[in-house]
């Protein structure tokens with residue numbers, strides 16, 4: 001009925017791109033911020049401007065990771081090293097945290113303008129999990145998780161939440177390390193070997209695989225070679241929408 005191994009007692013869901021249609025909003029905000037930064041840097045150094053690729057660069061270096069990890073990871077791919085800075089660095093500071101805060105201003109503005117939409121198939125799936133007696137948690141790198149869940153009106157569907165804010169407070173390494181998902185399993189009182197992970201990001205399925213979870217469901221919202229990439233990075237199964245698992249008798 002849920003398309004999961006019998007042993008599964010808990011489901012741990014990523015947020016952006018799995019439950020809500022917000023991955024594309026994040027990708028657009030990242031692109032705007034990085035392109036502005038790269039253009040200014042190219043002008044200052046007299047080097048060619050190579051824009052941020054909203055699909056390739058986002059998927060490889062940024063998607064699914066904590067804000068500062070995504071910033072650092074993409075800049076490293078371009079051979080750029082910046083000081084870490086402090087979490088409260090102003091958005092115009094040329095630091096990892098400053099650039100991350102610049103992107104956050106943009107993403108909050110976009111979310112405010114566009115609102116937050118859910119994937120109906122995911123909401124139906126989470127409800128079915130709960131009706132079947134499984135525990136549910138949201139495990140997201142985003143520090144905006146509380147606000148996004150509230151805007152989507154789905155907060156009450158989850159027994160626990162591990163997000164970017166909690167990871168920062170507890171000093172948990174972000175995805176692709178398994179720690180955030182392990183904390184999610186612990187929060188619902190289920191061992192990793194009896195929990196399933198649902199992820200659309202390469203860093204996320206890697207985290208599920210690294211944590212030896214019972215089952216890692218990759219969710220391909222992108223198309224192209226993303227399906228194969230999710231499988232290569234650790235997904236046990238890849239679906240286009242969680243409703244496909246409900247059809248799986």
Ligand SMILES: O=P(O)(O)OC[C@H]1O[C@@H](O)[C@H](O)[C@@H](O)[C@@H]1O
Pocket residue numbers: 015016023026027062063064065066067070104107140141142143144145164201
């Ligand atoms: O900047 P935030 O809201 O803390 O989010 C961090 C990351 O959270 C992840 O859920 C998204 O997939 C990423 O795109 C995003 O960058």
